[in-house]
Amino acid sequence: MTASKTPSGVFAPVATVFGDDGELDLAGFARNMEIYSSTELDGIVILGSNGEYALLDTEEKMRLIEAGVNAVNRRKVVMAGTGAESTRGTIALTQRAAEMGIDYALVVTPHYYKPRYDHLAYADHFKAVADASPVPVLIYVMAAYTGVDLASALVCELAGYPNIAGIKDSGGNAPKVGEMIAGAAHGFAVLAGSANFLYPALCLGATGGILALGNVAPSQCKEIQRCFEDGNHERARDLQLKMLAPNAAVTTKHGIPGLKIAMEYVGLTAGVPRAPLRPLNEREADDVRQTMASAGIGRLV
Amino acid sequence: MTASKTPSGVFAPVATVFGDDGELDLAGFARNMEIYSSTELDGIVILGSNGEYALLDTEEKMRLIEAGVNAVNRRKVVMAGTGAESTRGTIALTQRAAEMGIDYALVVTPHYYKPRYDHLAYADHFKAVADASPVPVLIYVMAAYTGVDLASALVCELAGYPNIAGIKDSGGNAPKVGEMIAGAAHGFAVLAGSANFLYPALCLGATGGILALGNVAPSQCKEIQRCFEDGNHERARDLQLKMLAPNAAVTTKHGIPGLKIAMEYVGLTAGVPRAPLRPLNEREADDVRQTMASAGIGRLV
């Protein structure tokens, strides 16, 4: 699939699958990608935060991208997380991933030395990565994990830079979504980073979202978007409110371990998270499953 | 004006006016209230954060409420901030204000001993105040000033309690607005606490907002609401984006000192803030005025 100028629609930041031996289960991963390719999803994101990218080594990352690109086989847009802490490490990873055929690179904000990373440091970083990347770059802001939230003014400056196509912001702050859309160049995509504010983000002009919930409820997420586009605001809103509980179950409340339980529940191959992430206990897992059932989320296959 | 069960519409958290001697300028304040009574505003809030309530003594608060209630003379809904740090202090202030004729009491979260205030402490506090108040109570969450953000589950619990009519939340967090609306009892009002997320809040089911920007751009704020109600989402969104800069000028960027410059700009009586708040310098004041002009905000009188 050729990357459109402005990425839009609903994307699933797919989970990495580990076998019982703790190694990558690429067959299970490819099976999930095959299933996603038959859903309404507009695309997938490999190596996002939900993909436990921070717990993988470089060669594992490359094998996942290769497996994902091959399994999807151009039926969907494929993005991959290629951010590293250093600018040169990010460029190296982005270029390798681009060679493998991804459509967009999702580049998380460097964050370890955050007290030293000012406006100029971030501007230079993202411009250097965009200059060196064969594919369009999406900025990735995930303050809950990184402690870094880029100011709207910086995002708007980067929005006008060549080869920077958009931003995924996971914060849910409605004023900031508005500021970015009001100030960014035309064609710059603001993508909601969580399904818990997809509808209001669309109302403000976001072009879609990269949604953990999209992994297990792709049609429900797409229906919010479709209702919005059809002007059926009342139904979009009702669906948005209905998706809050299952979204929390696979994000803020139970995290990646919760997402893996939910994946299993809908028929995907899940496995367990990698340490120091810990699997849910049985009570927590039941909470995930019941929340899914209560929201009417059923099997994908 | 009799308080409707569910407060809705656009409310201005009015500024307190100080004379050159540092004392209350009640005549200037009453003049503003007279002007507001002829606008499209649905009501006013005396002694909100914008009213510098934290910088006033108790008798000053009473004189302001009296002056405000008299000046408005039932043409608009009148709310007043009656929160204090102690439960008994809050009740005393609420009862005195109710006797003076306010329609709703806006009760800020106690916050000084916040490490000790847990779910139960806040639940007990708001229930005790609601029990003792002659008028309906609105919960007031203003985390930027108090450091306290009530969990959605607590808000939803309180939403079902008698005489608790709604909440003003100034945080702008879209998922939380959704959670409160999804979980609260029917008829519980969620009011946007800042004009920078009025439109997305309305989309999610908020009934209106208490908006600093409403002090200087009441018709623009009301038009966002009207467009939303008429299903004219595109225009509502455009107006919302257009109001972000003037809203920032009177809130996050320049605060109450900025609001007072903007008030003067539109023909209201403003004066200077009370120390330790400091007036803007001339460059900052120019920024406020130019931002107002650029957004097409003109004189009220």
Added chain:
Amino acid sequence: MTASKTPSGVFAPVATVFGDDGELDLAGFARNMEIYSSTELDGIVILGSNGEYALLDTEEKMRLIEAGVNAVNRRKVVMAGTGAESTRGTIALTQRAAEMGIDYALVVTPHYYKPRYDHLAYADHFKAVADASPVPVLIYVMAAYTGVDLASALVCELAGYPNIAGIKDSGGNAPKVGEMIAGAAHGFAVLAGSANFLYPALCLGATGGILALGNVAPSQCKEIQRCFEDGNHERARDLQLKMLAPNAAVTTKHGIPGLKIAMEYVGLTAGVPRAPLRPLNEREADDVRQTMASAGIGRLV
């Protein structure tokens, strides 16, 4: 007792005593002050955070100061918390308290509009209060409650201003204690705001502390100071480590409700805290008492 230029020694930020009816129990309070006057304490602080000052109205504050000054009857140094959110309110309270005979005014940082209070706002505030105060002023930094931590450079600037005698800093940050002492004018007192860092603060040059634990373990706190002054560092350190658990019981772990249980345990008049503070449950109260016993803290009377 005449205030020395540099306040030094161990001070107890005394609790306010409420009767079963929720009103001030001034007799119980005076009894405690009488007891404290016979201990090794160098002085007391009325209306500190431990005194629930934020939960009292102005007239209650005045009655407490009066009762305290009279009960102590110049046997100990008497300080009182006179900070309010506005500069003029702080000055008014400070002047009234000074007339009643306090030796020092402890002035907490204004904090409600903290995003607007910059270096200059705080500098102006404390200088105006110092100018207007008949008694020396101590700056009070209590970031856990106020969210405000004054930069060392600002403290050092204020340290050179007439009638500003010192600072109580409750943060426990050793580098900051060092910076203040390194940069402040000679004679400026840095007082530890919690007994959990009294000894290292003394090592760095602090002149003493205002210590919640001083309310229930005055002789132990004084012994740390005495050992330090005698060059008996090993014993000072051992006592410091031994006091960490009881200190936590009456501060970070159980707060003011814990302090009141501990006060009862040592024979003082305590009562319950004022809402929204809630009394400890029986399990928590037992924890306080056992922690006191384990640390060898016994009855004062």
Added chain:
Amino acid sequence: MTASKTPSGVFAPVATVFGDDGELDLAGFARNMEIYSSTELDGIVILGSNGEYALLDTEEKMRLIEAGVNAVNRRKVVMAGTGAESTRGTIALTQRAAEMGIDYALVVTPHYYKPRYDHLAYADHFKAVADASPVPVLIYVMAAYTGVDLASALVCELAGYPNIAGIKDSGGNAPKVGEMIAGAAHGFAVLAGSANFLYPALCLGATGGILALGNVAPSQCKEIQRCFEDGNHERARDLQLKMLAPNAAVTTKHGIPGLKIAMEYVGLTAGVPRAPLRPLNEREADDVRQTMASAGIGRLV
């Protein structure tokens, strides 16, 4: 040098040296190690935060450890930072580093998924690493960069676990230093993570420090320790206060870029930091040099 059971003394977390081409300058690095081996330092730490470990790839890390171990040639204790985000990645890195001859592994807290990392996650992580490590493990808490501060109770639990030899805590919180020392097993080393609280940490029972300032002022840092050990508290304190400004210049104020200017100033090979870290501008660099000169810090060679 064989690792003693309890690491003690002053350690320099050495900088990584990059050439003009952005690649490792191992010759320059080895030259610095040679110089350090002739100082009073007790040891060095390769790949600490000051070593820009987060900006290096795995093979670069290995080459640095190899170069460092060879250059020091057992004249000093050699530690290396071997923490990664995953438990298995940390173990792999630790085992490779141990084979190369390091004496201790310094293991930073995983932090990317910090909302999911609870007491048990961290306990399991550090125990698994300690079990698998051929050399003793030091826990590394660096909250300013990671956003993670381990509770004293957790540290004390880990202090009793085999092969966990100590902790480097960079926070400067005196009460926490005390709590760890009061609660940890005998022989567990608490090391100050910054020179701005070395002396008070020693007073409380710390066994030394891993100090950025040790890179450029090793003898001054050692003199603080020696004065403390000799009971010369007054001189230890004076030196501590004198070292606050140069310490800030190479840490909180100017960071790693400041450290590299200071290194050049004392005759070491420094180079520039790796992007997104940015070199200081000339004004900032002058500030570093003048601060060094004012504190009497001169050339090492």
